[in-house]
Amino acid sequence: MAAAINTRFMLIVLKNSVCFTQRRFRVKTKWAGTRPKFPATDLALQNFDATYSIQLGDLWPSVRAAMLSEQKYGALVNNFSSTADLITDFQSQGCIDFTGVRCSPGEQTGSQTDSALITTSKTPETEPVRPDLSSSINCFVYPRGDISRFKPARPDSNGILGYYLLDAASVLPVLALDIQQGHTALDLCAAPGGKTLALLQTQRLRFLWANDSSGSRITRLHRMLQSYIPKEYRTEDRVRITSLDGRKFSEMEDQTFDRVLVDVPCTTDRHSLMEEDNNIFKRSRTKERQRLPLLQTELLVAGIQAARLGGEVLYSTCSLSQLQNEYVVQQAVNIAQEEFGITVEIQDLLWLTHHFQETFHFAPNLSVGELVLPHLCANFGPIYMCKLRRVR
Numbered sequence: 001m002a003a004a005i006n007t008r009f010m011l012i013v014l015k016n017s018v019c020f021t022q023r024r025f026r027v028k029t030k031w032a033g034t035r036p037k038f039p040a041t042d043l044a045l046q047n048f049d050a051t052y053s054i055q056l057g058d059l060w061p062s063v064r065a066a067m068l069s070e071q072k073y074g075a076l077v078n079n080f081s082s083t084a085d086l087i088t089d090f091q092s093q094g095c096i097d098f099t100g101v102r103c104s105p106g107e108q109t110g111s112q113t114d115s116a117l118i119t120t121s122k123t124p125e126t127e128p129v130r131p132d133l134s135s136s137i138n139c140f141v142y143p144r145g146d147i148s149r150f151k152p153a154r155p156d157s158n159g160i161l162g163y164y165l166l167d168a169a170s171v172l173p174v175l176a177l178d179i180q181q182g183h184t185a186l187d188l189c190a191a192p193g194g195k196t197l198a199l200l201q202t203q204r205l206r207f208l209w210a211n212d213s214s215g216s217r218i219t220r221l222h223r224m225l226q227s228y229i230p231k232e233y234r235t236e237d238r239v240r241i242t243s244l245d246g247r248k249f250s251e252m253e254d255q256t257f258d259r260v261l262v263d264v265p266c267t268t269d270r271h272s273l274m275e276e277d278n279n280i281f282k283r284s285r286t287k288e289r290q291r292l293p294l295l296q297t298e299l300l301v302a303g304i305q306a307a308r309l310g311g312e313v314l315y316s317t318c319s320l321s322q323l324q325n326e327y328v329v330q331q332a333v334n335i336a337q338e339e340f341g342i343t344v345e346i347q348d349l350l351w352l353t354h355h356f357q358e359t360f361h362f363a364p365n366l367s368v369g370e371l372v373l374p375h376l377c378a379n380f381g382p383i384y385m386c387k388l389r390r391v392r
């Protein structure tokens with residue numbers, strides 16, 4: 001069995017490297033006349049080679065190979081559809097619910113179960129804080145080294161889709177937020193809505209405000225919610241959707257939330273290596289790219305302001321960049337303190353890395369937050385996340 005997986009894995013790696021070579025070759029032959037002189041994907045790779053080889057050192061060649069290979073997806077189960085057959089089907093294909101706690105369809109778990117607590121030989125000396133993962137968020141993945149693809153989701157008899165495909169690592173920021181019964185939450189940069197949907201899967205939120213400054217992306221979010229959430233669960237008093245500049249959120253609304261997700265625009269590293277369309281490394285977008293850390297800091301400060309005292313904020317990106325990750329968090333914490341007199345504490349996410357180390361590769365020794373590193377055997381991420389708690 002293990003040998004078969006290994007052989008299959010080697011074939012997949014070879015196929016991927018051939019695919020990548022072919023991709024570049026095809027682009028050259030087919031589009032020779034119209035191909036940009038400096039493809040943004042090449043500019044992105046040059047930039048990453050220069051910065052990430054220093055930042056990640058010996059880890060960079062392996063992360064680089066993974067990011068240039070086919071990404072792995074997860075299937076986020078939609079608890080608002082009939083999922084019984086679906087789960088049996090995933091299990092028969094050898095898929096694993098990586099969250100480790102799975103509910104029966106429609107069931108809401110009330111307390112933490114022991115299955116949420118995996119102990120392995122890598123257990124740290126001090127037991128990490130126990131997470132509450134009994135939140136009905138269930139996401140299936142193919143096992144390590146298996147890059148089979150999920151089929152597109154099909155609607156159930158009520159027209160509701162059974163699962164949503166996304167980078168499985170992007171469920172982690174939502175799990176880290178630890179949504180509790182009756183909470184209110186703000187998703188400041190929500191579109192196209194993968195994490196909004198994961199937040200709703202908890203079935204614990206009293207109110208969710210999903211915002212995104214982009215009108216066209218908010219339209220996508222609306223469409224997604226229509227396909228996944230029955231009407232009665234997305235009434236205005238439960239789910240509010242706006243298209244506002246998140247930086248101005250605190251000026252516009254006298255609202256505070258138990259939980260705030262700040263999933264900011266970033267260099268979307270994987271996309272930037274693979275797609276010319278909408279690529280932030282295009283020369284015409286240089287200034288926009290350089291301004292990202294400032295925009296990210298402003299959005300995080302706005303998110304901190306929107307949290308109630310004792311409330312928690314989760315900052316996340318899909319970039320490896322220290323400048324967009326740790327530095328932004330440190331800047332925002334300082335600005336919140338110095339300009340607004342708000343004190344936040346950075347929360348330890350050791351429990352999360354410990355719990356999910358069988359599924360994801362985490363970067364070692366970050367100054368603040370945690371980072372999922374892409375790896376050929378588990379090709380998820382990059383996803384950076386850092387959790388903050390407003391204490392004053």
Ligand SMILES: C[S@@+](CC[C@H](N)C(=O)[O-])C[C@H]1O[C@@H](n2cnc3c(N)ncnc32)[C@H](O)[C@@H]1O
Nearest residue numbers: 189190191192193194195213214245246263265
């Ligand atoms: C990484 S994406 C969010 C992905 C989303 N959370 C999900 O899981 O599907 C970042 C989003 O930030 C939005 N954005 C950019 N600038 C913004 C701003 N000033 N205020 C609010 N949203 C903004 C973009 O339109 C984009 O949809």
